[in-house]
Amino acid sequence: MIYLVKREADTGVQGADVWHKRLGWAFGLIASDPAERAAALVRLADAERNTQDARDRYNQTWRRRYSLGRQAARRNYLEARRCSLPGGLWDRPAGSDIGMWPGLPYVLLFLEWEARYPQEWTRHAKAWGTKERLIRDVAAAHLDETVRTKLVELVETVVQRPYRCKDREYARVARAVDSDDLRSRLEVASRSDNPWACRHAGYVLWLLDRPEVPNTRHVWRIWLAAASGE
Numbered sequence: 001m002i003y004l005v006k007r008e009a010d011t012g013v014q015g016a017d018v019w020h021k022r023l024g025w026a027f028g029l030i031a032s033d034p035a036e037r038a039a040a041l042v043r044l045a046d047a048e049r050n051t052q053d054a055r056d057r058y059n060q061t062w063r064r065r066y067s068l069g070r071q072a073a074r075r076n077y078l079e080a081r082r083c084s085l086p087g088g089l090w091d092r093p094a095g096s097d098i099g100m101w102p103g104l105p106y107v108l109l110f111l112e113w114e115a116r117y118p119q120e121w122t123r124h125a126k127a128w129g130t131k132e133r134l135i136r137d138v139a140a141a142h143l144d145e146t147v148r149t150k151l152v153e154l155v156e157t158v159v160q161r162p163y164r165c166k167d168r169e170y171a172r173v174a175r176a177v178d179s180d181d182l183r184s185r186l187e188v189a190s191r192s193d194n195p196w197a198c199r200h201a202g203y204v205l206w207l208l209d210r211p212e213v214p215n216t217r218h219v220w221r222i223w224l225a226a227a228s229g230e
């Protein structure tokens with residue numbers, strides 16, 4: 001049991017090379033080339049199948065009381081899960097800053113995939129709770145300039161599409177990476193011919209000017225009614 005606990009604790013500090021070996025293929029999920037995305041989706045399906053098989057074997061040790069093999073089966077399941085998405089993002093040590101976590105590039109990948117290719121994400125890796133938690137963790141982290149720039153681009157992408165579950169959480173990110181660049185992008189979006197972008201970008205800009213205002217559904221409805229002249 002001591003060995004098992006140590007293995008799980010080590011997961012959060014493994015280096016970029018280990019992460020790349022497990023999930024480097026996943027960057028194909030956000031490729032502009034449809035063939036490259038299709039190949040990555042095949043890899044994801046294989047990884048999910050391996051995870052399911054390992055989970056079934058682990059569950060069998062409980063149903064059949066195979067206590068001697070239970071720890072090994074659990075380790076195999078956790079390792080299989082780490083090679084997939086979103087399961088590979090679930091082992092961050094509690095309380096750690098996601099900005100210092102080697103898995104951060106794959107967090108950004110997961111969120112960018114949902115933002116750019118929402119139908120594929122929904123069909124193959126839908127996990128609203130994971131999306132919400134990752135957005136909140138990123139918004140609360142200490143981030144370098146490269147990551148902040150990526151998040152500015154992500155907010156710009158999200159405000160220009162029809163609302164999806166948990167998108168409201170991106171207001172946290174906007175507040176965390178508030179800058180002239182972000183505001184400029186949001187201003188352009190708010191004046192576009194895209195009605196979704198006009199509403200979403202306008203609302204986020206309004207929130208950025210009022211950091212004390214909570215980002216709640218009630219506040220959104222009040223702002224929307226005022227913006228619509230109701």
